[in-house]
Amino acid sequence: MTLSDRQQRLAALRDSIANIERKPALAEARALVEHQPGEFPVLAGGLLQEMFTDERRNAGALLGFALGQAKGLLTEQRLAVVYLQLADEAQKLGMPYGPGLLSFGFDPDALVFVRAASMAELLWAAEEAIACRAVAAVVADIGSHSRLLDFTASRRLSMRSAATGGSIFLLRYGQGRQASAAHLRWRLSPDQSAQKRYDAKAPGPLRWRAQLEKGAIIKNQTEFVLGWTENGFATFTAQRRGADRHAGGAPLPRIVPAQLADGLSQTA
Amino acid sequence: MFLPSWPTDYLKRRDIQLKSPLVLYERIKGGLRLAAVDAEAARCGLRVGQNLADARAMVPDLTVLEMDRPLLEAAFADFADWHSNASPLVSVMSDVSGFGDLVLDITGVAHLFGGERPMLRLLLSRLRDLGYTVAGAIAPTIGAAWGVSHFARSQVVERTDLEAILDGLPVHALRLTPAQIAGLTQMGLKTIGQLRPRERKPLQARFGLSLLQRLDQALGHIEERMTPRLPMAERYAERRFADPIGLMDDVLMTCHDLAIQLSIRLEAEGQGGQAFHLFLYRVDHKVMALSVNSARLTRDPEHITKLFSNRSERLEGEYDAGFGIDMIRLAVSSVSQLDAVQLGAFSHQGVAEDLDQLNDRMSSRLGAMAVLRTQLVESHIPERAARLVPALAAVNVPRAGWPIPARPLRLLPVPEMVAINAEVPEGLPASMIWRRESYKIERASGPERLGAEWWRSGQRLQLVPLEKPKKGEEPPYIPDLALFEPDAVTRDYYVVEDAAGRRFWIYRRGFHQQGEPAVWYLHGFFA
Known part of the structure; x- marks a missing residue:
């Protein structure tokens, strides 16, 4: 067996493993991404994305990041985004606010707001919603960790979303990371806003700092400084004014994903 | 139908330990008097209205219980509902007493039982077999039937x-x-x-x-009407079982069969329904009713079954088949015309329908108040500007093309108090303490002054003020975001950004006043 034969065979085996795992093969996953160097990638549907932020008080930025991505997935065929929250976390995290969605650039009519009483109900609703072909994305806002939200649950969700083509965004808080089958994992934090024209004292256009922790979907770049306009994300070069102002302690050491199935990590 | 000794018969069936002769007493005009006597007590010469002490003297080994009218009335209502397996129109005649008299409208029903005479015999004998004393009459008027029975x-x-x-x-x-x-x-x-x-x-x-x-x-010179206890369903499908069933799975399978029967009928008539009710008739005279609603007209049996199975999962603890279920009826209401449509490959209607069905399914499992949509209201008071309404009932309101003010992406249901420091009283906030953490405010803009809606002052008086939640207690959920301050005060809103770039929406209640510290609240988070 020559070396090239062996490599081909290995590639074939990896593909079949990817098929068994129902994970989109790398070529497929790359086809879901439109990416220009230096820009934030445009991600298509069918991905389970975890979005972490260090503290609950960053909840506004996190929801903005998820809805910004979800807005890009809305089409005439997929006309709704389902937002899930536990009923007793409304006061901790705040509820999505119609006029606020409007000023953010998201149509409030496209948002279905589900208040689940328990984590089991929330996961049930997430699976039910992602199975519907009219749903573009499911945004699950989970303020506290639950035992029910384990690897199996995320596995189910990732398989469902890959099968139906809708995306699931799990909004999570804190610095702990559990094993999950998410395709991508982001760590998001707000950043100081840009200058507002004519009024230096007022908050200007928003800025976020997004770090891709898992899912080597884009080559070479894992950190983005993002802005938001009604038409989509805008990418800025990272410039640090003064010292590293990142609150919330030192950033976590980057987790090295296990190299499985052609570079797409399975668990990390 | 008349059940003269229903209270005692019922209690005896409920508790086999009770010994005859049994009487129930009640406090009437300060004296303890008998309110119900069973057959054996009546043979001993006791009668309703007698003094309890006299009765005890006459019959020493008397079992005596106090009459619990609300319990008996509720039980009799259940008992009446169960009779809807004979005729859909059943009501309790409460002219004389809250229980004991049952009236059934059997117009057009009797032939199902082989005529009026066999029907009466069946209805009476099945109750007598259960140990009830019962008399009944079928007559052209309600009054005559009451008198004869x-x-x-x-x-x-x-x-x-x-x-x-x-x-x-x-x-x-x-x-x-x-x-x-x-x-x-x-x-x-x-x-x-x-x-x-x-x-x-x-x-x-x-x-x-x-x-x-x-x-x-x-x-019969003038008409007398009865008010049926259960809503009249024009269309229903039902199945009786020779042997009672108990498992929820069996009930759901039957429900699926019935839904198919019903949908065939509805399709033939070109109709669809929005509300579906499943009645489970238990052997021991209880009826359980499950209802589900659908956002749009439907007759799809799969969808209906799915809604009921979701609904039943929510029921789990309460479901009690007792000694078994011997009849199941699936009824549909809110029926109106639903024409058959051809599904086209390019039509978008199917998509909206899918979404409505998803909302139905989620509402049936999580409850109608858990699946919500935002409805914008023309108001500048932040918590009034958006209402959360059940997705099943939501209608799209056209929006006026006003410029959109800056509003936060998330709003707190109940604003939280914060401590604010400013360099000068009317100046921009400089630091904030919220949830026991302090924030250094680097940038701020404001104020945006929002006054009370004076034109609603009359309505405001009718609103019940929302109780402030106690410490450690979650605030009650109110979908129509309740007024935080019924005595509306002008608020000054500021957008503030802290050193890390988090942006909050805070407001000061009222105006600055000499000697009084201003009260500040945090109301929302910007993206």
Whole structure:
């Protein structure tokens, strides 16, 4: 067996493993991404994305990041985004606010707001919603960790979303990371806003700092400084004014994903 | 149908330990008097209205219980609902007592039981087998049936014999008040036959209009209506079981079959329904009702079954099949026209329908108040500007093209108090303490002054103020975001950004006043 034969065979085996795992093969996953160097990638549907932020008080930025991505997935065929929250976390995290969605650039009519009483109900609703072909994305806002939200649950969700083509965004808080089958994992934090024209004292256009922790979907770049306009994300070069102002302690050491199935990590 | 000793029969069935003779007493005008006696007690010479002490003296080994009217009335209502397996129109006649009298409208039903006579026999015998004392009558009027069942043997009264039979009954059979009966007895009018030829005017003058009304009702000269306990369903499918079933899975399988039957009927008529009700008739005289709603007209059996199975999962603990279920009925209401549509490959209608079905499914499992949509209201008060309404009932309101003010992406249901420091009282906030953490505010803009809606001042007075949640207690959920301050005060809103770039929406309640510290609240988070 020559070396090239062996490599081909290995590639074939990896593909079949990817098929068994129902994970989109790398070529497929790359086809879901439109990416220009230096820009934030445009991600298509069918991905389970975890979005972490260090503290609950960053909840506004996190929801903005998820809805910004979800807005890009809305089409005439997929006309709704389902937002899930536990009923007793409304006061901790705040509820999505119609006029606020409007000023953010998201149509409030496209948002279905589900208040689940328990984590089991929330996961049930997430699976039910992602199975519907009219749903573009499911945004699950989970303020506290639950035992029910384990690897199996995320596995189910990732398989469902890959099968139906809708995306699931799990909004999570804190610095702990559990094993999950998410395709991508982001760590998001707000950043100081840009200058507002004519009024230096007022908050200007928003800025976020997004770090891709898992899912080597884009080559070479894992950190983005993002802005938001009604038409989509805008990418800025990272410039640090003064010292590293990142609150919330030192950033976590980057987790090295296990190299499985052609570079797409399975668990990390 | 008349069940004279229903309270005691019911209690005896509920608790086998109870020994005859059994009487129930009640406190009437300060004395303990018997309110119900069972058959054996009646044989011993006890009667309703007797003093409890006398009764105890007459029958030493008497079992005595206090009468619990609300319990008995609720139980009798369940008992009445169960009879809807004979006729859909059932009601409890509460003219005389809250329990004991049951009226069924059997128009057009009797032939299902092989005629009126066999039907009456069936209804009475199945109750007698269960140990109830029961008398019944089928008559053209409600009044006549009541009178005959109380004061004559159980029988079917034809319209032609109505007057003859009524004439022989005592005047008590007219559902009169005790005062009226006493007056008639004084006049020597003991039977309806003696009363009927009398002139009406003097009778009305002496006994009031109600006497003549009862007489006319019994004779069918004027109409008497009954209010059915369960809503009348025009279309339903039902199945009876030779052996009672108990498992929820079996119920759902039957529900699926019934949904198919029902959908075939609805399709033939070109109709669809929005509300579906599943009635489970238990062997022991209880009816369980499950209802689900659909956002749009439907007759899809798969969808209906799915809704019921979701609904049943929410039920889990409460579901109790008792000794088994012997009949299941699936009824549909809110029916209107639903034409068959051809599904096109390029039509977008199917997508909206999918979404509505998803909302139905989620509402049936999580509850209708858990699946919500935002409805914008034209108001500048932040918590009034958006209402959360059940997705099943949401309608899209066209929006006016006003410029959109900067509003936060998330709003707190109840604003939280924060401590604010400013360099000068009217200046921009410089630091904030919220949830026991301090924030250095680097940038801020404001104020945006929002005044109270003076034109709603009249309505405001009618609103009940929202109770402030106690410490450690979650605030009550109110979908229509409740007014935080019923006594509306002007608020000054600021957008503030802290050193890390988090942006908050805070407001100061009221104006700065000499000597009084201003009260600040945090109301939302910007993206």
